[in-house]
Amino acid sequence: MGPPTAPVPDARPPVTLREFRLNDLPFVGAIVAEALHEHYDPSLYGSLSTEWPTGFLVATDSSDVPAGFLLGVNQVLGEARVLMFAVERGHRAQGIGTLLMSTFLERCRARGFRRVTLEVRVSNATAIRFYSRYQFSVVDLLRSYYSDGENGYQMACDLR
Numbered sequence: 523m524g525p526p527t528a529p530v531p532d533a534r535p536p537v538t539l540r541e542f543r544l545n546d547l548p549f550v551g552a553i554v555a556e557a558l559h560e561h562y563d564p565s566l567y568g569s570l571s572t573e574w575p576t577g578f579l580v581a582t583d584s585s586d587v588p589a590g591f592l593l594g595v596n597q598v599l600g601e602a603r604v605l606m607f608a609v610e611r612g613h614r615a616q617g618i619g620t621l622l623m624s625t626f627l628e629r630c631r632a633r634g635f636r637r638v639t640l641e642v643r644v645s646n647a648t649a650i651r652f653y654s655r656y657q658f659s660v661v662d663l664l665r666s667y668y669s670d671g672e673n674g675y676q677m678a679c680d681l682r
């Protein structure tokens with residue numbers, strides 16, 4: 523007979539979702555630089571979070587450090603747009619993106635939104651596959667949408 527089996531601890535540290543706070547800025551800026559290869563004026567995050575605080579979701583590790591985030595905006599009546607969405611490389615494929623997106627879509631439904639849109643690089647197969655699982659589909663080709671000239675897809679998901 524082998525040794526008694528001990529309970530296997532969950533290898534993944536707990537992740538918490540909360541709204542964006544201004545002291546998240548350095549962490550969110552670093553995730554954007556690494557994952558999206560972009561740099562935005564830090565004041566952008568603060569002003570967008572003020573417009574729709576519950577649309578800016580941050581997933582934090584056990585030390586309250588952001589591991590990923592989803593920044594949604596509401597610029598069109600009845601619609602949300604995912605402006606930025608990224609999980610820090612070392613935290614990917616652990617369900618954090620799923621938690622962020624499913625919570626965001628729930629919040630959009632709760633606000634009575636009909637549709638959610640987003641833009642994605644045509645080469646970003648991982649993200650396109652991820653979005654397809656949420657019934658996002660390509661609705662437009664955006665030529666030279668990105669600063670390096672790459673085309674984008676606009677994708678949309680009907681909530682009702």
Ligand SMILES: CC(C)(COP(=O)(O)OP(=O)(O)OC[C@H]1O[C@@H](n2cnc3c(N)ncnc32)[C@H](O)[C@@H]1OP(=O)(O)O)[C@@H](O)C(=O)NCCC(=O)NCCS
Nearest residue numbers: 557607608609614615616617618619620641642649651652
């Ligand atoms: C797109 C992105 C946000 C997804 O975040 P994520 O935290 O890795 O997402 P999840 O872990 O929920 O899901 C990713 C994959 O891991 C799998 N997965 C989820 N939990 C898992 C687990 N516990 N163990 C193993 N795999 C798991 C999912 O099934 C999914 O599989 P897929 O490759 O078929 O899509 C992330 O890849 C990212 O930041 N990419 C770079 C930035 C980017 O492209 N953003 C979108 C720009 S439009």
